[in-house]
Amino acid sequence: MNRTLTARRATPGGDLTGFFADLAAGLRMTDLWRTFAWDEMQQRYRRSILGVLWIIIAYAIFVGGVSIIFSAFSRQDGAFFLIHVAIGYAAFNFIVGNVTDGCTVFTGARVWIHSIALPHSIHIYRSICRSIFIFALQFLVAAVILVAAGWRPSLLNLWVLPAIAVFLLNAVAIQYLMGLISARYRDVNHLVTSITRLLLFITPILWTRYDLRGARSFLADFNPVAHYVEIFRAPIMNLEPRPLSWAVVLVLTVLVWVAAVIAASRMRRRLAFWL
Amino acid sequence: MSRIRIENLCINYPLYGRSRAAAGLTETETDLDRMLRDKKGRVIGVRALQGVSFEAEAGERLALVGENGSGKTTLLQVLAGIYTPDEGVVEIEGRTTALVNINLGMNAEASGHRNITLRGLATGRTREEIEERRAEIAAFSELGDFLDLPVETYSAGMRMRLSFAIATAFEPDVLILDEWLSAGDTAFRKKATGRMRRFVDQAGILVLASHSPTLLTDTCKRALWLDAGRVRAEGPVSDILKAYGQEMERRQAGRDERAQTEIAAAHAAREAARAATEARAARRMGVHKRSDQIQDGEDGAEPDPANPVTRLITRVMRPLMRFIRR
Missing domain, CATH: 3.40.50.300 (P-loop containing nucleotide triphosphate hydrolases)
Structure with missing residues (x-):
């Protein structure tokens, strides 16, 4: 459909290179997925007076409300806890949001997948574009809280950059993988929704890992989302990032990509039939 | 230069649980040829295109x-x-x-x-x-x-x-x-x-x-x-x-001809089913009201059409059942 695809040859069979070609072709059509993402954001808040501001308001309400109540259960001081929630929940929303968005990334784009042969990754990038936008707005709330709490920058903050890079890398693979799987097996979407609800409570957002003792502290480390949150939140809070968290995240990133490549090579070409 | 070349193209359209139709449905020969079935005879897909070349x-x-x-x-x-x-x-x-x-x-x-x-x-x-x-x-x-x-x-x-x-x-x-x-x-x-x-x-x-x-x-x-x-x-x-x-x-x-026969067959089947339910209903009423008339051990057997009582009940019940069904 585009310049790069003027000559097409389609033959049956799985392919490994096709996945990366698809990712690259989609990336080149930046203008298209940005437009898609922008339209989607506008439509979601169309006819509401405050529009996109609602993302900020909703986040501030949640963080404020939760901190007032839950800080009472923590041994940490109020400001520390507030920042802990504000940054942690934004990171949590981004990571878990990419899993849940991934479940509908292709099923929601059915209309386009059935009408134009675009690279499938277009829909991935559109979806990630939107989650970055929400993440940025939520982080804005956290930044305001940080500044108000008298936050001082330090060299440790630089750890946040590789963390963001890893987040984006994960987002692409997670969404592609979840998108394909849940297009084929529609139960996955429901399964994911039920697990995310649990995740919010077993991830150190409404509580800190410093409050845990003994076996509980050990068990909490089995939650992968906790480590994703940790590598982003710790450096901003001027804390040393845990080597364990980085190790878990890097291993998981590799695993997710391997899974995505395998799923894509086997399922990508059948996608249009499943929608 | 634009050009299209299609050679021996086959497309199987998968259904993934969208069809639960089992074997034994009446089918024309073309349908049989186009349905993909699993071992149990359930339709799992449609051969949408078979060996198309141009x-x-x-x-x-x-x-x-x-x-x-x-x-x-x-x-x-x-x-x-x-x-x-x-x-x-x-x-x-x-x-x-x-x-x-x-x-x-x-x-x-x-x-x-x-x-x-x-x-x-x-x-x-x-x-x-x-x-x-x-x-x-x-x-x-x-x-x-x-x-x-x-x-x-x-x-x-x-x-x-x-x-x-x-x-x-x-x-x-x-x-x-x-x-x-x-x-x-x-x-x-x-x-x-x-x-x-x-x-x-x-x-x-x-x-x-x-x-x-x-x-x-x-x-x-x-x-x-x-x-x-x-x-x-x-x-x-x-x-x-x-x-x-x-x-x-x-x-x-x-197709018109086939449709006519199929409609006629469906009609006949429905009539037969209706007659059967009516007969059953009539018998039930009969058992209930006139149990003295029916000998032991004959419960559940078909009512004897020659029996004048049965005939009378059937005659009363049929319009009644028709009315209820409406």
């Missing part, structure tokens, strides 16, 4: 004819690159634009103008190229101020006009159109036909699927007749349409 060179206008469900739209979707083949080779040289389903390829909540941008970007055009064509698209679609309204407020005909205007404005090398073009009014159809002809004169390829003989003879030269997922015939459009028309008449006659 070629089209630059400047060709190819008509696609066939009954509902013969595989026309699936073939168009394969040409559009939406489905990849299960078997065979699909080679297309040239930029392809496909208008397969009128409701697809548009963002219904966005305005007409916004959709021009989206479709332009989706076909790989730059913003400048899109702005260059915008006025032309607006003029051809004759939508005027409606272009500022969301597409969901459009009628089917208006959507179609916009889709067609966008698709042809960006001058694809291969244009694939499905049936719905005939949804337009006569004036627009005339305009569209003229535009398609000009497009093909510029050495593009047109593939048009339709049930309208006039549209096909006006626009196309060659025709491909799809029958149950296979190419039945290929040749000059008038010859194919003639043969197709005759075959369809013959089939329709056969």
Whole structure:
């Protein structure tokens, strides 16, 4: 459909290179997925007076409300806890949001997948574009809280950059993988929704890992989302990032990509039939 | 140069639990041939296309004819690159634009103008190229101020006009159109036909699927007749349409006949079922009211029609049951 695809040859069979070609072709059509993402954001808040501001308001309400109540259960001081929630929940929303968005990334784009042969990754990038936008707005709330709490920058903050890079890398693979799987097996979407609800409570957002003792502290480390949150939140809070968290995240990133490549090579070409 | 080459194309359309139909349903021979079944005889897929081969060179206008469900739209979707083949080779040289389903390829909540941008970007055009064509698209679609309204407020005909205007404005090398073009009014159809002809004169390829003989003879030269997922015939459009028309008449006659017998059979079956329930109801009433009349051990047996009591009960019960059922 585009310049790069003027000559097409389609033959049956799985392919490994096709996945990366698809990712690259989609990336080149930046203008298209940005437009898609922008339209989607506008439509979601169309006819509401405050529009996109609602993302900020909703986040501030949640963080404020939760901190007032839950800080009472923590041994940490109020400001520390507030920042802990504000940054942690934004990171949590981004990571878990990419899993849940991934479940509908292709099923929601059915209309386009059935009408134009675009690279499938277009829909991935559109979806990630939107989650970055929400993440940025939520982080804005956290930044305001940080500044108000008298936050001082330090060299440790630089750890946040590789963390963001890893987040984006994960987002692409997670969404592609979840998108394909849940297009084929529609139960996955429901399964994911039920697990995310649990995740919010077993991830150190409404509580800190410093409050845990003994076996509980050990068990909490089995939650992968906790480590994703940790590598982003710790450096901003001027804390040393845990080597364990980085190790878990890097291993998981590799695993997710391997899974995505395998799923894509086997399922990508059948996608249009499943929608 | 644009070119299409399709060789031994097979598409199996999977159903994934969408069908629970078991074996033993009445089927015609073509159905048997087209359904993919698992070991238990459940339908797991449809052989949408089987061994389809054809070629089209630059400047060709190819008509696609066939009954509902013969595989026309699936073939168009394969040409559009939406489905990849299960078997065979699909080679297309040239930029392809496909208008397969009128409701697809548009963002219904966005305005007409916004959709021009989206479709332009989706076909790989730059913003400048899109702005260059915008006025032309607006003029051809004759939508005027409606272009500022969301597409969901459009009628089917208006959507179609916009889709067609966008698709042809960006001058694809291969244009694939499905049936719905005939949804337009006569004036627009005339305009569209003229535009398609000009497009093909510029050495593009047109593939048009339709049930309208006039549209096909006006626009196309060659025709491909799809029958149950296979190419039945290929040749000059008038010859194919003639043969197709005759075959369809013959089939329709056969189908009408079959339908009549099936309806009659269904009627008979329903009558029999009704008689059975009535008999059962009559017996139940009989057991209840006149248990003294029925000897021991005869419970549950069919009522004896020769028995005057049974006959009387049946005569009373039948209109009563009919009334209740109503």
